[in-house]
Amino acid sequence: MAVKFQHLISNIININRDFLYLSSANKHLIYKSFYATVKMGDEKPVENAIRTKLTEALKPEYIEVINESYMHNVPKGTESHFKVVIVSSAFENVKRIEKHQLVHKAIQEELDHSIHALSIVAKTPKEWEVSKEVGQSPACRGGAGL
Amino acid sequence: MNAITRSVLSHNFRSSCQYVVFRAFSSEAKNINFDDLVKGKPIVVFMKGTPVAPRCGFSNAVCQILKHHGVKDFTSYDVLSDDAVREGIKKYTNWPTIPQVFFNGEFVGGCDIMLDMHKNGDLIKELQKVGIRSALLDAKDNSDGKS
DSSP, rough: OOOHHHHHHHHHHHHHHHHTOGGGGGGGHHHHHHHHHHHSSSHHHHHHHHHHHHHHHHHOSSSEEOOOOOGSSSSSTTOOOOOOOOOGGGGGGGHHHHHHHHHHTHHHHHHTTTTTTHHHHHEOOOHHHHHOOOOOOOOOOOOOTT | OOOHHHHHHHHHHHHHHHHHHHHHHHHOOOOHHHHHHTTTSSSSEEBOOOSSSSSSSSHHHHHHHHHHHTOOEEEEEOOOOOOOHHHHHHHHHHHHHEEEEEETTEEOOOOOOOOHHHHHHHHHHHHHHTOOHHHHHHHHHHHHHOO
C-alpha cells in the first residue's frame, strides 16, 4: 500500500513538473492524463479501460488497443491518441457509422475525459478474414493539444 | 513548494477557470443551426485548420483524399477558430472526433470512414450521388483506353 501510494505521489510530482514546461495549448491534455492516473493508480489506465470496456461490450474475436500518443506533441506517457482494431460479430449487418458508434458508446467515459484522438478499425470476422490490413495513422500536424 | 511554482500553478488554475467560464458562455450565447451549415451543399468538412493549412493529420488526410478524387471546392469550417462550432458539431452528429464529413447534408463519418470508402471504391459512388465525378474514374478510363 505504501509503495503504491509513493508511486502515486511520484506520478503527481512528475506530472506537475512536466506541467510547468508546457505550452498553454497542451494543458488540458495534461489535466486529462493527470486525473486518469490518479483515478486508476496504474500505468496505463486509459488503455486498459478501453480494452476492458470494449471486450465487455462487444465480445471481440480480436482486439488491439494502440497508444499512438508518442506520435504527437505531448509528454512521454500521455494517453491521449489511440487506435483501436476490433473484430466482432456485433458488427454484422451494421452500417459503417454505426460500427464506430458502438465503439464510441462503450468507451464514452474515456472519450469525454481522456481521449483526444481515436482511430477505429472495426470489422466483422468475415471482413477481417478478407483483409487484415490496418492503415498507418497520419502524421501529426502540430494540433495535438488544440 | 517555492514561490515560482506556486505562482505558476495558481496562474494555471486561474486560466483554466477562465477557460471554463468562457466555454460555458460561448456555447450558450451562440445557438448554431447546424442544419443550415451542412444542408444544400454537396460536401462540407468540419476540420482543424483549413484545407490549405490543416492543423491535424486526420483533417489533412480527409482533404488529401478529396483532392485525390479531384474535388477542389468544398465547404470547410475550422473548429479551432470557434469553440461553439467545435462542441456543437459533436452533439449534432453524436460523433466525438474531428474531422466530420457531410455529403448533401448527410453525415458520412470521419477520417477512418473516408479512408475506408476510398479504399473499397464506395467513395466514387457516394461522390456521384452528390453530382461529383471522381477524377479517379477518368484516370481509370484513360488507362483502360491505352491498354
